[in-house]
Amino acid sequence: MWNWRDALSNLWVIILGGGLAVVGISTSAGRLRNFWANVWTRLRSKPIVPRETLRIVQSHDSIASYWSVGSFAGPPETQVVFEGYVTNISGKQNRILGVEIPTPLTRSSTLTLTRDHLTSGPPQVLSPNECVEIHVVFSVKQAVGEPGRSWKTSLVFIDQYNNRHKLKNCIFRALPFSVVQRQS
Helix, strand or coil: CCHHHHHCCCCHHHHHHHHHHHHHHHHHHHHHHHHHHHHHHHHHCCCCCCCCCCCEECCCCCCCCEEEECCCCCCCCEEEEEEEEEEECCCCCEEEEEEECCCCCCCCCEEEECCCCEEEECCEEECCCCEEEEEEEEEECCCCCCCCEEEEEEEEEEEECCCEEEEEEEEEEEEHHHHHHHCC
């Protein structure tokens, strides 16, 4: 029959048991030390900046997003208009600071958020989980497409956290020439 007193009298069993005890205690102490070190680091670190903050979709109305060529007391420019919807998914208040067309690089001249068909003035803050209509106007110095044909490009939306949200394959319909003539 096995007796623990006999086992403790053997030198190899004592060395092996002591070694395992030291390894187990040091591992536990190391994990506990790492846990508190991580807690301290998180408490002292910079605030976490959210990366996923906005979801943007283009409106699919027949002529919601369009482009046209025109001029007003100067050289001709291309006006590009984007209509869509934006949802704040960050769980915190958020602002859209600007929108860009990457090629040719053009920043928006007008950015408007609309709630229930009422335009909100500056600072145009999006509440958490809020979905609103967005209306963006660009004035591009050069022609962007062929007359009478739709133009496809990407848009980059920049929020207050300096996140760049790229909306690919936005389609802008060409305004018919007769509509452009009536407006001028």
